[in-house]
Amino acid sequence: QKEVEQDPGPLSVPEGAIVSLNCTYSNSAFQYFMWYRQYSRKGPELLMYTYSSGNKEDGRFTAQVDKSSKYISLFIRDSQPSDSATYLCAMSASGTASKLTFGTGTRLQVTL
Amino acid sequence: DAGITQSPRHKVTETGTPVTLRCHQTENHRYMYWYRQDPGHGLRLIHYSYGVKDTDKGEVSDGYSVSRSKTEDFLLTLESATSSQTSVYFCAITPGGRGGANVLTFGAGSRLTVL
Numbered sequence: 001q002k003e004v005e006q007d008p009g010p011l012s013v014p015e016g017a018i019v020s021l022n023c024t025y026s027n028s029a030f031q032y033f034m035w036y037r038q039y040s041r042k043g044p045e046l047l048m049y050t051y052s053s054g055n056k057e058d059g060r061f062t063a064q065v066d067k068s069s070k071y072i073s074l075f076i077r078d079s080q081p082s083d084s085a086t087y088l089c090a091m092s093a094s095g096t097a098s099k100l101t102f103g104t105g106t107r108l109q110v111t112l
Numbered sequence: 113d114a115g116i117t118q119s120p121r122h123k124v125t126e127t128g129t130p131v132t133l134r135c136h137q138t139e140n141h142r143y144m145y146w147y148r149q150d151p152g153h154g155l156r157l158i159h160y161s162y163g164v165k166d167t168d169k170g171e172v173s174d175g176y177s178v179s180r181s182k183t184e185d186f187l188l189t190l191e192s193a194t195s196s197q198t199s200v201y202f203c204a205i206t207p208g209g210r211g212g213a214n215v216l217t218f219g220a221g222s223r224l225t226v227l
Binding site (some may be wrong): 004006008034036041042043044045046049088090099100102103104105 | 152
């Protein structure tokens with residue numbers, strides 16, 4: 001079993017929809033949680049960064065971490081065609097020299 | 113991909129040949145990483161460096177070696193390429209420390225095909 005599980009999709013939604021992306025993990029030492037967005041044939045770029053449990057909001061994006069359930073989510077409100085990309089969750093434990101463990105990524109398509 | 117450059121961006125080679133991928137950064141960041149990305153596996157860490165001449169293995173280091181003789185350059189070498197090493201390779205950097213740790217900046221990737 002992988003340390004981080006993520007539904008690969010693809011997920012197709014109409015423009016304006018609310019999107020929910022999720023990851024589960026098994027390593028209770030993970031304390032730092034990130035979401036990266038990757039456009040086709042590009043490198044991943046950091047979208048959201050959260051430490052420990054709780055919510056974080058940035059514009060149309062909200063990241064949630066539930067450490068008790070080992071479950072993290074990314075919500076996208078008012079989705080746009082420009083949000084079409086692969087979304088990767090990533091996490092790490094304290095003191096691991098920023099060695100991240102990534103999910104496999106969920107491919108999102110926002111249609112007009 | 114400002115501040116981090118990977119070369120070559122595309123390479124086709126034959127089984128058994130040596131291959132070196134280069135990552136160059138202009139950010140003066142301490143930490144540098146090499147990941148590979150494959151369908152169904154996501155990004156997996158190959159090797160990383162926490163300073164000049166200081167490197168360590170990641171989860172998929174077999175068949176790969178690295179070197180870092182200058183802060184700005186991190187080289188990934190496949191001594192004898194195999195078809196299983198066909199992948200997209202990403203370099204990443206981070207300054208490390210409070211506030212900087214875990215915030216990786218990735219390069220554009222190097223697509224390697226081993227025939």
